[in-house]
Amino acid sequence: MKPEIQRYNANERTNHWIVAILFFMAGLSGLALFHPALFPLSSLFGGGTWTRILHPFMGVAMFLFFAFLVIRFWRHNKIGREDAQWLKQINDVLNNREEKLPPIDKYNPGQKILFWVLLACMLILLVSGVVIWRQYFAHLFPIPVIRLGALAHAVAAFVLVLSIIVHIYAGIWIKGSVTAMMTGWVSRAWAKKHHSLWYEKVTREKK
Template sequence: MTKQAEAAKGDSIHRGNPVTVDRYTAAARLNHWITAISLVLLALSGLALFHPSLYFLTGLFGGGALTRMIHPFIGVVLLLSFIGLFLRFWKLNLWERTDSVWLGRLRDVLTKNDEKLPEVGKYNAGQKLVFWSMSLLIVLLVASGVVIWQQFFSEYFKVEQQRVAVLIHSILAIVMICVWIVHVYAAIWVRGTIGAMTRGRVTGGWAWRHHRRWLRELVSGKSKVGPKEVTPAE
C-alpha cells in the first residue's frame, strides 16, 4: 500500500515551552462530541428498552413511551454526525503494513515499551480498528433500526423480519457498547488523549512518544520547528 498523508487540515506546530501541536480543529472536536453524546444517549435509552430490569432508565427520557419515540431520532443524529467524522478521517485510518507490525507487538503496547514499536501516524492500529468497527456497526445498527422503526416503516416489513431485526439490533448494540468502552478506556489510559479532544492540542513530547510519524511529517512539511525542539518527554 502506498504511503498515505498522516496530517489532517489544521494540524500544525507552535513554538513554546513546551512545544504544542494542533491535533483537532474546533469543528472536528464538536463533531466528535456530538457523536459521543449521541452514542451515550442511545446506549442508555436502548438498554432501558432492552430488559425490564433496566426500565428505570426511561426516567432519564421522560418515561417509556417517550424513550421509545426519541431513541430512533437520536440514531439519526448519530448517523449524520458520524458521517461527518468519517469524511474527515477515513483516509487517515486506512490500514498499512506498519499497523500489522504494531498489533503484533501488542505486549510492548500494553507495557508502554514505545521504543520497540514502529513509528505511528496520526492514528495507531488500535484507533483504526475502533474507527472501522464503529463505521460498520453504525451502518448495521441503522439498517436494522429502520426495520423496527414502526412509526414510519412498519408497513414495509413483515413481523418475522422485524423480530429478526430486533435480535440483530440488540446484539450489535451490545458489541457497540463494548467497542465504546474500549475506546474510552484507551483514551484514559494514554494520558493526554482526552485533552487533545477537549482543547485540540497536545504537547510535542506527547506527539513524539505516541504518533512520531505524524509529528515528523508536520516538522518536515508544515513547520519551521526543528526535530530537537519537539522530542522531550511528556
C-alpha cells in the same frame, strides 16, 4: 501558552462530543426499551412513550454526526501493511514499551481497527433500526425480517458499547489523549512519543 501542535480543530472536537452525548442518550434509552428491569431509565426521557419516540431519532442523529467524522478521518484510518508489525508486537503495546514499537502515524492500528468497528456497528444499527422502527417502517417488512433486525440491532449495540468502553479506557490510559480532544492541542513531546510519523509530517509542513 498552548502546546505547539494542533491535533483537532474546533469543528472536529465539537462533532466528537456531540456524537458522545448522543451515544449515551441513545444507549440509555435503548437499554430502557431492551429489558423490563431497565425500564426505569425511561424516566430520564419523560417516560416510556417519549423514550420510544426519541430513541430512533437520537440514533439517526448520532449516525449523521458520526458520518461527518468518518468523512474527515477515514484517510487517516486506512489499514496498511506497515500496521501488521505493530499488531504483532501487541505485548509491547499492552506493557507500554512504546520505544520498541514501529513509528506510528496519526492513529495506531488499534485505533484504526476500532474506527472501522464503530463504523460497521453504526451502519448495522441504522439499517436494523429502520427495519424495527414500527411507527414509520416496520409495516414494510415481514415479521421474520423484523425479528432478525431486532437481533442485529441488539448485537450491534452490544459490540458498540464494548468498543466505546475500550475507546474511553485507551484515552485515559494514554495520558494527553483526553486533553487533546478537549483543547485540540498536544505537546511536541507527546506527538513525538506516540505518533512519530505524524509528528514528522506536521513539523515538516510547518517548516
